[in-house]
Amino acid sequence: DAGVTQSPTHLIKTRGQQVTLRCSPISGHKSVSWYQQVLGQGPQFIFQYYEKEERGRGNFPDRFSARQFPNYSSELNVNALLLGDSALYLCASSDTGTANNEQFFGPGTRLTVL
């Protein structure tokens, strides 16, 4: 059974460019959350989506946006990239059909902004 998958694995962009990161949740999971992990720090919550609707947003600028598709996969978009956006971007999925709220993380997309 496949876990959470993310693409691409690595990405190099320059300042001012735009980037789109993709996530496919575990089969049957309807909730997807996005996190940013800067080197040496814990992940920081960016967005949560459930049934294609935004259910939560962390303290990130409007340059960050996301969406969820009917098949529950998700995209994270970052516009006008800054050097400080260099990080590991993690996607997590969870099964909202039960009381268990465990989240399962994908391997992440490592973004480098030059």
Added chain:
Amino acid sequence: QKEVEQDPGPLSVPEGAIVSLNCTYSNSAFQYFMWYRQYSRKGPELLMYTYSSGNKEDGRFTAQVDKSSKYISLFIRDSQPSDSATYLCAMSPFGSARQLTFGSGTQLTVLP
């Protein structure tokens, strides 16, 4: 002040030692408490999940939550070199269970 504080280490112990990892938090609304293990350049892997106060044991791992002190712990018994990783505590309030607040992580090395 961060909502979740975690000693970054690094922590180095000999194989077979008991390891104690801790986090403190300030938000009394936190109800769900988790420990994740993260190997270098990988995504976090869920180790332990507890709701509210109490203890939970799973093999060599024991998680403790003391909500009165706003303090959580993870104990690893008979530590192995394969336990070498960064350990992250995470927590969330009731109703926002999928919006986790993480500690900064403790880097653990178990020496053979």
